[in-house]
Amino acid sequence: MREKGLVSSYFVNCQQALHKAGFWNSIRYAEENGVEILYHNCESMDLGRRFDVIVMSEVIEHLDAPGKAVSPLMNHLERKGKLLITTPNPTSIGILLKTLLNGNPCVYYDHVTCFFPENLQAMCNRFGYKLGQVPFFDHIDRRTRMLQFKSKFFQTFGLFVPKISQSFLGIIKHGNTFRSFAI
Numbered sequence: 297m298r299e300k301g302l303v304s305s306y307f308v309n310c311q312q313a314l315h316k317a318g319f320w321n322s323i324r325y326a327e328e329n330g331v332e333i334l335y336h337n338c339e340s341m342d343l344g345r346r347f348d349v350i351v352m353s354e355v356i357e358h359l360d361a362p363g364k365a366v367s368p369l370m371n372h373l374e375r376k377g378k379l380l381i382t383t384p385n386p387t388s389i390g391i392l393l394k395t396l397l398n399g400n401p402c403v404y405y406d407h408v409t410c411f412f413p414e415n416l417q418a419m420c421n422r423f424g425y426k427l428g429q430v431p432f433f434d435h436i437d438r439r440t441r442m443l444q445f446k447s448k449f450f451q452t453f454g455l456f457v458p459k460i461s462q463s464f465l466g467i468i469k470h471g472n473t474f475r476s477f478a479i
Contacts, residue, residue: 338352338355338359338365338368338369339359339361339364339365339368340368341368341369341372342368343372345372346372346373346374346377347372347373347374347377348373348374348376348377348378349377349378349379349380350369350372350373350377350378350379350380351380351382352365352366352369352379352380352381352382353380353381353382354382354383354384354463355381356381356383356411357383357384357407357408357409357410357411358406358407358408359408360408362409362411362419363419363422363423366379366381366419366423366425366468367423370423370425370468370470373470375470376469376470377469377470378428378467378468378469379467379468379469380465380466380467380468381416381465381466381468382463382464382465382466383411383463383464383466384407384410384411384462384463385432385459385460385461385462385463385464386410386411386412387412387459387460388450388460388461388462388463389450389453389454389460389461390450390462392460413427413430413464413466416430416466416468420468420471424471425468425469425470425471426468426469426470426471427466427467427468428467428468428469429465429467430464430465430466430467431458431464431465432454432458432459432461432463432464432465433454433461433462433463433464433465434447434450434451434454434461434462434463435447435462435463436448436451450462
């Protein structure tokens, strides 16, 4: 069965985490405007459906076995579908400055690992997938004017040196040999 759609993979207590992070209103808005958002464990899901696009946003760095999570997602993609993975950039200017000032690497408390684009490439090589574009980008933190200013300040540097931007997006497709799995 072929369906267009979006799968939002999640880790434990996703809905509570999204609400706490302030994303719940955005998700509710998307659902009210026809976007189907599904909450499933990306390491073990079997939906019996295929999708054109699957988004895994700011999740992969939390997982114990990222390859085990990516495979079920890829199994739910159409032949020409795309898996979009966003993750914090460990070489962002903010992380580099915090590391220089604190003397210790700056790692968020519940991240299991840091991902570089080269890590995504290695995972794709291992599982027979193809990594396409890897654009870097910055978020604008709108919680306060000071945070907005700081975000825009760092974003300006990222325009000139993208590898110091806050996050990156990996676009993953099936490799030359499409693996058809029973769904």
